[in-house]
Amino acid sequence: MVRGGLQLAVLLSALPMMLCFPKLSLDLDHRNRSSIRFLALGDWGGLPYPPYLTPIEKATAREMGRVAESMGADFVLALGDNFYYSGVHSAHDKRFKETFEHVFTADSLEDLPWYVLAGNHDHSGNVSAQIAYSKLSKRWNFPSYFYDLHFRVPGSNATLTVLMLDTVLLCGNSDDFSDERPRGPLSAAGAARQLQWLSEQLEGSRADFLLVAGHYPVWSVAEHGPTHCLLDKLRPLLLKHKVTAYLCGHDHNLQYIQESGVGYVISGAGNFLEHSLKHKGDIPEDSLKFFYAEHSSLGGFAHVEVTRQEMAVTFITAMGKSLYRTTLPRRSAP
Numbered sequence: 001m002v003r004g005g006l007q008l009a010v011l012l013s014a015l016p017m018m019l020c021f022p023k024l025s026l027d028l029d030h031r032n033r034s035s036i037r038f039l040a041l042g043d044w045g046g047l048p049y050p051p052y053l054t055p056i057e058k059a060t061a062r063e064m065g066r067v068a069e070s071m072g073a074d075f076v077l078a079l080g081d082n083f084y085y086s087g088v089h090s091a092h093d094k095r096f097k098e099t100f101e102h103v104f105t106a107d108s109l110e111d112l113p114w115y116v117l118a119g120n121h122d123h124s125g126n127v128s129a130q131i132a133y134s135k136l137s138k139r140w141n142f143p144s145y146f147y148d149l150h151f152r153v154p155g156s157n158a159t160l161t162v163l164m165l166d167t168v169l170l171c172g173n174s175d176d177f178s179d180e181r182p183r184g185p186l187s188a189a190g191a192a193r194q195l196q197w198l199s200e201q202l203e204g205s206r207a208d209f210l211l212v213a214g215h216y217p218v219w220s221v222a223e224h225g226p227t228h229c230l231l232d233k234l235r236p237l238l239l240k241h242k243v244t245a246y247l248c249g250h251d252h253n254l255q256y257i258q259e260s261g262v263g264y265v266i267s268g269a270g271n272f273l274e275h276s277l278k279h280k281g282d283i284p285e286d287s288l289k290f291f292y293a294e295h296s297s298l299g300g301f302a303h304v305e306v307t308r309q310e311m312a313v314t315f316i317t318a319m320g321k322s323l324y325r326t327t328l329p330r331r332s333a334p
Helices: 055-070 095-101 127-135 167-171 188-204 228-233 235-240
Strands: 002-004 036-041 075-078 114-116 147-152 159-164 209-213 245-248 254-259 262-267 288-292 300-306 310-317 322-329
Touching (some): 036 262, 055 300, 055 310, 167 188, 167 228, 188 235, 228 235, 254 300, 254 322, 262 300, 288 322
Parallel strands (some): 036 075, 075 114
Antiparallel strands (some): 036 300, 147 159, 254 262, 300 310
């Protein structure tokens, strides 16, 4: 289920708003198995002109359908940059149909809920319109700029919590084309409120598997590299509270980094591919376990399975090849 967190005011306003959202539930017990399975996809947001998608997005959507059918999936985590290059204008923007509804059309994806967060390109448009679209779509779930998800592993007492962040409100927007780093939050007070919310959620969590998701990476070897704002503000919380993994996009490739007991899953290959390793020297030695950005693969995504004992992450190309698999243990008692 989802418990609504704070929603910040639109970016041009300095005043935060507190919004209440109904609880959403995802009953997994009826599926007669003993795990939670989901797909993690970032930077999948098509094009702002016809045909409103790229060959990579189309191929990735097709393979996601096949994987959801063969390996199972209960939901999708959409990790930002949902609509290139400048987000959407309103909840009735045609991009929702042309880049989302008419692309992810496999039968196995039709009834899957998508849990959505915003990226820097979404913040170039109207993020509140993406939130409002939740009322118009049976599978688009974006209740607030940041919010929490809670699940129980079927047939057990093991639990999974996912904390969905808005790293643009936390760190500021950036210009991909000039390789600009986040410029700092538009509202320092709003960023502080989100960070306080996150700290309280982590402090109170007794989840057996605790995930945090955002758009910007904490660590990355690729075109944007580590996000210094998140290294300063987020990483200490991840370590302190023994977070299982941080999932993100922003860099247009697939990466897995393991550092100080936390897994960093970068799944940003849903629409473009960038084979940059320019920041390989900027992450801790031996922490990079996997990197992939071959254009011939036509993109990719991550499949995650959570059992009562462990969480398995598998990176898969749009051509159907499983590239890398790793497992993360159940958390020790907080």
